[in-house]
Amino acid sequence: MRAHILTITLNPTVDFSTATANVVPELKLRCAEPQIDPGGGGINVARAIRLLGGQAVALIAIGGSTGAQLLQRLAHEGVATVAFQGPGETRQSISVIDEGTQAQYRFVMPGPQWHEDDVRRGLNSIDQATGDDTLVVLSGSQPPGVAKDFPSILADHVGDRGARLIVDTSGPALRHLVEKPHASLHLLRMDDAEAEDLAGRSLPSVEDTDAFCRDLISRGVARSIIVARGADGSVLSTSEGSWHSVGAPVEVRSKVGAGDSFVGAYTLGLAEDRDPGECLRFAVAAASNAVMTDATRLCDRETTDRLMRDCTLRKL
Incomplete structure (x- = not known):
C-alpha cells in the first residue's frame, strides 16, 4: 500500500487514561x-488527520497481544495501517488525573529494545509504502536501541523516492539532525525549550526564534522549521x-495530543496545497482544539475551522 500521507510510529503504545x-x-x-486509546506520535498524527477530514496511512511496529489490540482499535477508528513485526511486546502508558488538584500524572514506558534487524525491517516497510510526493511524518520517541541518526537514514530513503519528510522528534535524534544537516528534510518541528537548548541561549521573543530558525535553514538543516512557543503560539520559518x-x-483541559494534532493539521494543509501561513494557522487551531478535550482525545474539523477565525497570523 502506497500512501499520500504516511506516518511512522516505531514505538507505539496503548494509552490508558x-x-x-x-x-x-x-x-x-x-x-x-x-479510557483506552491508540497512542504514539505518528499514530496520533494519522488519527488527527482522519478527524480533520483527511486520510493517512499509519505505519506501525507492533508486537504481542498489545500490538494486536492496538491494530483493532485503529481499525475501529477507521485509520488505515501498515504493520510490521517489531521486537517484544508493544508498550502501554497511563495518565492519571488527581481530582483533588486536577493535576495530570503521565507514566510512559520505554518500549522494547530494538536491534539492527528490526531497523532494517522497518526501513524496508517504509520503502514499500512510500511513493512519489508522499508526505512522510516521523513523530514520537525512538525505541531503545535505535540509533540517533535514524531520522537522517530515513531522509535518504525518503529523498530517493521523491517524497517529503516531516520530523517531530527530540533528544539526541533532534540534536543529530541539527549538527549534521540533511538536504532531504522538508520540515523539522521542535518546542521552545529544545530550540533554546540547541541555540545555547534564551530565545525570549518571536523574532529571536525566527532568527534561530533562519540560521538552521541557512545551514541546510531543513527547508522549513517550526518552533512551538507554548502560549505564545508557533513560529514557522522558510x-x-x-x-x-x-x-x-x-x-485548557489536557495538553495531551496537542502537538500531534498540530503536526496532523499542518501535514494535511500541505496535502491540500495551502500556503505556508495558512498551514500554520490551521495547525495552531487544531492544537487549540485538542487542549479543550479530555484525556487523549484530539481535534475535529468543525471545531478547528471555527477556532481558526480566532487564531492570529502575521508575517514576520
Whole structure:
C-alpha cells in the first residue's frame, strides 16, 4: 500500500487514561473506568488527520497481544495501517488525573529494545509504502536501541523516492539532525525549550526564534522549521518567509495530543496545497482544539475551522 500521507510510529503504545480522588503514596488508589486509546506520535498524527477530514496511512511496529489490540482499535477508528513485526511486546502508558488538584500524572514506558534487524525491517516497510510526493511524518520517541541518526537514514530513503519528510522528534535524534544537516528534510518541528537548548541561549521573543530558525535553514538543516512557543503560539520559518500564529483563547483541559494534532493539521494543509501561513494557522487551531478535550482525545474539523477565525497570523 502506497500512501499520500504516511506516518511512522516505531514505538507505539496503548494509552490508558483514568482519574482518582487523590494521588498519594503507598495506598491503593481506586481509579475510574479507564479510557483506552491508540497512542504514539505518528499514530496520533494519522488519527488527527482522519478527524480533520483527511486520510493517512499509519505505519506501525507492533508486537504481542498489545500490538494486536492496538491494530483493532485503529481499525475501529477507521485509520488505515501498515504493520510490521517489531521486537517484544508493544508498550502501554497511563495518565492519571488527581481530582483533588486536577493535576495530570503521565507514566510512559520505554518500549522494547530494538536491534539492527528490526531497523532494517522497518526501513524496508517504509520503502514499500512510500511513493512519489508522499508526505512522510516521523513523530514520537525512538525505541531503545535505535540509533540517533535514524531520522537522517530515513531522509535518504525518503529523498530517493521523491517524497517529503516531516520530523517531530527530540533528544539526541533532534540534536543529530541539527549538527549534521540533511538536504532531504522538508520540515523539522521542535518546542521552545529544545530550540533554546540547541541555540545555547534564551530565545525570549518571536523574532529571536525566527532568527534561530533562519540560521538552521541557512545551514541546510531543513527547508522549513517550526518552533512551538507554548502560549505564545508557533513560529514557522522558510526560505520564502516567516510567520507567527497564536491559538484561540480556550479553556485548557489536557495538553495531551496537542502537538500531534498540530503536526496532523499542518501535514494535511500541505496535502491540500495551502500556503505556508495558512498551514500554520490551521495547525495552531487544531492544537487549540485538542487542549479543550479530555484525556487523549484530539481535534475535529468543525471545531478547528471555527477556532481558526480566532487564531492570529502575521508575517514576520
